[in-house]
Amino acid sequence: MISTLLRQSSLLVLGALLTTLVVVSCKPSDQSQHPNIIYILADDLGYGDVSSYNPDAAWSTTHIDRLAEEGMIFTDAHTGSAVCTPTRYGVLTGRYAWRTRLKSGVLWSWDKPLIESNESTVGKLLQKHGYVTGCIGKWHLGLEWQYHPSDPDSADFSRPITGGPIALGFDYFFGITASLDIPPYVYIENDLPTVVPTEYSENNSKMGWWRRGLTGSDFEHEQVLPLLTEKAVSFIEEQSENPDGKPFFLYFPLPAPHTPILPIEEFVGKSKTNLYGDFMLQVDHTVGEILKAIDRQGITNETLVIFTSDNGCSNQADFDELATFGHDPSYLFRGHKADIFEGGHRVPFVVRWPGKVKPGSSSAQIICLTDLLATTAAIVGDTLGSDAGVDSYNLLPALLDGQVEQIREATVHHSINGSFAIRKGKWKLIMCPGSGGWSDPKPGSPEEANLPPFQLYDLESDIGETRNLYDEYPEEVEELKQLLESYIRNGRSTPLQEKSMNSAAEKVETEKGATEIFGEYVTESGKIFIVRIDKSLGASIQIATLETRNFEIINDTYDLGEVDPIEDVFLSDLDGDGFEEIYITTRSAGSGSYGGIYGFASNRDKSVSEIYIPEPRQLPGDVATFFMGYRGHNIFRIKDGVLVNEFPVYADSDSNAKPTQNRRTVFYSLKLGEASRILSPIKAESDE
Secondary structure, eight states: OHHHHHHHHHHHHTTOOOOOOSSOOOOOOOGGGSOEEEEEEESSOOGGGSTTTOTTOSSOOHHHHHHHHHSEEEEEEEOSSSSHHHHHHHHHHSSOGGGSSOOSSOOOTTOOOSSOTTSOOHHHHHHHTTOEEEEEEEOOSOOBOOOBTTBGGGOOTTSOOBSSGGGGTOSEEEEESSOTTSSOBOOEETTEESSOOOEEEEEOSTTTOEEEEEEOTTOOGGGHHHHHHHHHHHHHHHHHTOTTOOOEEEEEEOOOSSSSOOOOGGGTTTTSSOHHHHHHHHHHHHHHHHHHHHHHTTOGGGEEEEEEESSSOOGGGOHHHHHTTTOOTTTTSSOOTTOSSHHHHEEEEEEEOTTTSOTTEEEEEEEEGGGHHHHHHHHTTOOOOTTSOTTOOOOHHHHHHOOOSOSOSOEEEEOTTSOEEEEETTEEEESSSSOSSSSSSOTTOHHHHTSOSOEEEETTTOTTOOOOOTTTOHHHHHHHHHHHHHHHHHTOSSSOOSOOOOSHHHHHHHSTTSOEEEEEEEOTTSOEEEEEEEOTTOSSOEEEEEEEESOSSOOOEEEEEEESOEEEEEEEOTTOSSSOEEEEEEEOSSTTOOEEEEEEEESTTSOEEEEBOOOGGGSOHHHHGGGTTOOSOOEEEEETTEEEEEEEOOOTTOOSSOOOSOEEEEEEEEEEOSSSEEEEEEEEEEOO
């Protein structure tokens, strides 16, 4: 059914444009008339994994299909990014995450909150209109942990964790910090862990793997999805029985079918494919439990339910094995999770709203998950401030009236390595030569080096993105390029209003006298990095920013936050791709005098992405041994074209008082990692 709709209805709508206000004015209604809203966000679920979207699916998602039969499916829905964290940021704020400090990849274990405390969120908006708001599931937007910067595992789990859901518009939270393969593995209720973790766990199995990390005694990876489902059902039951009659909003971000792929015994073998197929059926079962709870409580007609996914399917699903069963998680589309191609960011999007949305209907509107904020504002009769939801469009005309004309002017796509694409009507311009992600041609690969710098596809005639028309339509290329640049420059993609201050660069300019230039660094190709520091916090802590200039697509300012005093800055092409990275080293003034490093890589001189540098405790066991006896007093430098970390070796029993006579050098390699470029320790040499 969907393939026919994609090919036929797209001919009617893909070329039409409408420039609308962020929010269509709605007559305010009293609180009792507002619907309950449930937003189910699956994790790494592909467009083709839902049987109502894919007639060739190897399994049947009966509960998600029920939503489709009783509501509306969108065939051209997109995530704000091809990976987890940035999509979640966009869902809650209505703003593309590349406008923040996160220019590529995802957040990790101990990263600070990505959503600023003063930002507008869906939760805050609905709280203002009398909703009881709950977030149950995977957060993955950063938290404010209390720990020593040199030792994240020293986090004090007995103290409140700030900067999370409770601070950002949710009355109740129960969930996990990030993906189920990223530590720490603890449940958090509101702003406290349910237990203080003292043990470590890891799993190295093919599909069920998770990274080594602190694990709570009440935490079993296989039981996380069932427990979160129980909590979500309980929230629905409690709120629907609340005598004050307040509507509720449940944001339910699932941790599945993301790795670790661990279906419980009831579902193992049920799909008759592989463990990923079994896990998909467990996800569908979870959706069914939510629908049953709604029915049981008698609130079906008063509840708006949305089901979607945060990006395309991950390669951990084993595409080759699934292909033997005739199943493709990306269906008709090229690419998968992490990629700039359609399979990376085009996702199922199903909406059921009895009495409002026509059952069994379909829309070919090009929409983005950032559109939730403006849409919910319209539902409750509110309007957004000039700085809120700058990339969020109101979808009510499509939902209620089946509007065919395009609501969005254009939509911006973003890959794991920070590559951009922009879609307007049938045209999609990709601002990189390859996938920008994990599929071939990979970033920095020899095959990518021989391709044109950009890609232009006519999705109306080439939904599989097989024919690059970049050289044939220079006018379309230039129009889309200028539109993307205007979206970046103006700080919004919705109709232009008074420009708001939402970049770190603008904030620096307003704080005259607060910063000073540490240094300006020019690459061989003429790209400029400017490192600025703010010493207002004292001698031992600086606030650092990195400004970029002369890059072809994106020039921005990257906020490093509070760092130890900067010791050195240098340029080097460690991955040999012909484009220099910048590295900023720091040294603490306290006990141990730990040296730190920050890195940013050039995306072929079009933009810049942050380099992920794992802490020693985050490394697998065999690599972690490189850092035995590491107690600081180290220095990062370039040695024979390789980044090294040199440090004196301490005895295991030594608490940093007296090193041995031995020194160790750890060598690093820069390569494309799971979520960004990563500096990986590859060997260690010692004079022992």
